[in-house]
Amino acid sequence: MLSFYKNHMILIVLFFQLSLLFVTVMNGQEKFLLTSSEMTGYELERQTEFGWEINKNAQLHKVIQQKWKGNDTLFVFIEYGEFKDGPTALGGTAFAATKSFATPYIFGSFDGSIIKDASWIPFDHNSKYLFFVRGNVGIKLGIPLSFTKTDQQNLILKLLNKIELNLSPEVLAYEESIRPKQISSNDYQTITEPVVISNKMTNFSEITFWNSKWLLDSTNMRLGIRKEWKNDQGVVLGIDICKYDNDLEANIASNFRNSHSFFYDILFSLENKDSLTKIIERWIEWGPKDNISVLGVKKNLTIQIYEYNPNGIDTNLFLSIVEDLVEQVSNF
Amino acid sequence: MKNIKYVLIFILTFMFFNSCFNNLKAIDYPLDIDVVLIQFNFDLNSYSEDAYSIVPGYNSLVIQNEWINDGGICKNDKIAYIKSQTNRKIKVKFWHNQNQSVSYNFIIGNAVSEGTSFGYTPYTSVYFPSNNNGYSEVKTYQLNGTVPSSVGKRYVKFAWQCTNYALSLGYTGKHYYYTLLAAPQAPMGTPWTSVLDYACVWASGETTETNVLTNITEGAFYNFDVDYDGGQTHAPGNTFYLTNLLSDTIADCRDMSAIVQIFTNALGCSTVQVRRILGSFNTRIIDPIGAPGWIATSWLYHQVAWKSNVWDACLRLDSSGPRIPVNESIDGTYKRNLYFSGDWDPASPTSFTTIY
Numbered sequence: 296m297l298s299f300y301k302n303h304m305i306l307i308v309l310f311f312q313l314s315l316l317f318v319t320v321m322n323g324q325e326k327f328l329l330t331s332s333e334m335t336g337y338e339l340e341r342q343t344e345f346g347w348e349i350n351k352n353a354q355l356h357k358v359i360q361q362k363w364k365g366n367d368t369l370f371v372f373i374e375y376g377e378f379k380d381g382p383t384a385l386g387g388t389a390f391a392a393t394k395s396f397a398t399p400y401i402f403g404s405f406d407g408s409i410i411k412d413a414s415w416i417p418f419d420h421n422s423k424y425l426f427f428v429r430g431n432v433g434i435k436l437g438i439p440l441s442f443t444k445t446d447q448q449n450l451i452l453k454l455l456n457k458i459e460l461n462l463s464p465e466v467l468a469y470e471e472s473i474r475p476k477q478i479s480s481n482d483y484q485t486i487t488e489p490v491v492i493s494n495k496m497t498n499f500s501e502i503t504f505w506n507s508k509w510l511l512d513s514t515n516m517r518l519g520i521r522k523e524w525k526n527d528q529g530v531v532l533g534i535d536i537c538k539y540d541n542d543l544e545a546n547i548a549s550n551f552r553n554s555h556s557f558f559y560d561i562l563f564s565l566e567n568k569d570s571l572t573k574i575i576e577r578w579i580e581w582g583p584k585d586n587i588s589v590l591g592v593k594k595n596l597t598i599q600i601y602e603y604n605p606n607g608i609d610t611n612l613f614l615s616i617v618e619d620l621v622e623q624v625s626n627f
Numbered sequence: 628m629k630n631i632k633y634v635l636i637f638i639l640t641f642m643f644f645n646s647c648f649n650n651l652k653a654i655d656y657p658l659d660i661d662v663v664l665i666q667f668n669f670d671l672n673s674y675s676e677d678a679y680s681i682v683p684g685y686n687s688l689v690i691q692n693e694w695i696n697d698g699g700i701c702k703n704d705k706i707a708y709i710k711s712q713t714n715r716k717i718k719v720k721f722w723h724n725q726n727q728s729v730s731y732n733f734i735i736g737n738a739v740s741e742g743t744s745f746g747y748t749p750y751t752s753v754y755f756p757s758n759n760n761g762y763s764e765v766k767t768y769q770l771n772g773t774v775p776s777s778v779g780k781r782y783v784k785f786a787w788q789c790t791n792y793a794l795s796l797g798y799t800g801k802h803y804y805y806t807l808l809a810a811p812q813a814p815m816g817t818p819w820t821s822v823l824d825y826a827c828v829w830a831s832g833e834t835t836e837t838n839v840l841t842n843i844t845e846g847a848f849y850n851f852d853v854d855y856d857g858g859q860t861h862a863p864g865n866t867f868y869l870t871n872l873l874s875d876t877i878a879d880c881r882d883m884s885a886i887v888q889i890f891t892n893a894l895g896c897s898t899v900q901v902r903r904i905l906g907s908f909n910t911r912i913i914d915p916i917g918a919p920g921w922i923a924t925s926w927l928y929h930q931v932a933w934k935s936n937v938w939d940a941c942l943r944l945d946s947s948g949p950r951i952p953v954n955e956s957i958d959g960t961y962k963r964n965l966y967f968s969g970d971w972d973p974a975s976p977t978s979f980t981t982i983y
Contacts, residue, residue, distance in 0.1 A: 341874070355863055395863065397929060399926075399927045559907065
């Protein structure tokens with residue numbers, strides 16, 4: 296074996312070089328990559344092939360990794376993963392984020408607002424990484440702790456704009472094809488309005504609206520509606536609701552979302568208050584103090600409720616809001 | 628008869644003085660002879676007689692023609708041998724400043740001037756053909772001596788001489804060379820100098836796999852100059868992006884387990900693997916490599932190097948008596964000092980198989 300390597304070293308090296316070039320070109324990922332003109336003040340120190348674990352198999356999903364150097368201690372890492380379609384991107388990026396790192400990643404973002412189709416951050420906040428998905432593209436971002444909120448937002452926006460500009464017609468067409476089955480705005484409002492206008496959410500204003508993605512399997516997903524509200528303390532509350540053809544689909548989708556949200560079980564039954572209480576208790580033992588998420592299912596509906604509070608989650612208030620929403624869903 | 632005897636004596640005497648005259652007459656003083664090329668690794672298909680093939684890093688050509696000092700071209704590359712090897716050969720080319728239309732034979736060899744030797748050359752005749760721009764044949768020398776008997780990174784400096792003209796050719800080196808435990812193992816079968824610069828220093832003086840493994844594990848924790856970060860990696864799956872890690876300042880447990888496996892592979896250890904402990908679990912107070920110091924944390928899993936037991940270069944345990952876990956039972960003291968609550972499920976050992 297050793298003599299084989301020795302004899303064919305040059306050929307082996309050439310093969311890997313060509314393979315890297317082939318993968319980069321054939322995947323077309325370069326259209327999503329930020330360029331030097333888009334990263335002013337930074338120098339591209341390296342751009343190489345890298346790999347994500349996107350399932351339990353040994354084979355890695357090839358991505359492109361960029362390392363941008365601001366100065367000797369200031370670096371930005373960006374990894375770009377293009378997938379064949381939206382469902383594969385969501386499932387693959389979710390696995391990469393939530394299953395492949397020793398430090399658990401959880402559903403969330405730097406400021407609590409979920410980015411586009413889904414986003415995740417390390418639960419311990421010792422470092423600043425962010426995974427997010429839009430369409431068939433997954434991104435992993437690593438930024439310095441010294442980055443301001445403006446720096447973060449600007450960089451994320453640059454990446455999102457570039458992705459949106461270059462999404463293929465097929466990806467967008469698929470999202471349109473599943474829109475007819477999306478829960479209506481009226482139904483969403485019927486469930487959420489009584490809680491949103493209650494005094495429990497005084498001083499909260501709506502900040503985002505998105506057609507959320509709920510995976511059914513590796514090739515199919517459903518559109519839900521996700522809205523977020525924020526108050527002047529920086530607290531973000533999100534409610535994401537999806538409707539399905541039947542109870543089975545709702546259960547499948549909720550299990551998927553459960554495995555992609557937290558490193559322990561956050562799924563409860565809307566018909567069983569004890570199951571919700573157990574999740575809160577587990578969060579108190581394990582969870583980060585500024586981010587909480589619960590996921591409920593009843594009949595053909597799934598609902599995810601999450602809160603980000605930089606000053607620490609008030610579990611009593613959160614639990615109360617969740618219980619009110621559960622009641623609305625139960626009456627729906 | 629007597630006359631024939633005198634004629635024979637005359638002819639022989641004439642021939643003797645003629646050859647001496649030719650030699651004496653052919654030297655145009657001052658005589659200058661330079662060592663222009665030394666090949667330590669000249670056989671890419673074998674290391675039975677020469678140095679072991681090494682490369683600078685990923686995607687690099689095997690290092691050859693390690694020493695060059697010829698017409699403004701200077702080169703001094705590193706060399707690798709396996710410990711205790713004997714009968715090493717080197718190939719050397721020289722240059723002289725004499726009449727190029729004449730051929731010469733000079734008696735040339737070296738002695739160790741400085742450092743630790745892996746052998747030295749005898750003094751032997753080197754042929755300089757005519758019309759070869761002053762260059763000699765490429766002379767193969769069989770070295771006297773033995774490669775050091777332990778792992779290390781050492782150097783030797785040679786002093787060269789032409790003895791039949793009492794001429795010093797000057798020095799070559801310092802020739803830096805790595806001494807490996809045994810033939811390197813895949814996937815680091817052709818080791819990188821960027822790896823050996825760490826591994827041979829960390830395991831310096833060691834002669835057994837267990838001691839090499841211990842020193843690599845401890846050396847990696849104390850001297851690899853990275854900070855722990857569980858949210859990033861250079862070692863997804865069975866692939867190790869080592870080139871990237873060598874220029875980055877953060878590492879996770881997968882990276883550190885890969886370092887132990889790959890760096891010991893580079894020195895010739897074949898039985899080191901990695902093993903994942905599935906969680907999630909809360910840890911006791913531990914000291915992950917580099918910053919941030921003693922902390923308790925939660926992990927989805929942890930990964931270690933594995934050779935019958937745990938070899939963990941990622942952390943220290945037990946703040947009251949800090950130690951790097953080497954050769955510890957995975958469900959014994961190691962678990963008692965690492966695990967606090969949650970799930971603890973050691974998976975089967977695996978190996979890193981691809982390096983970039």
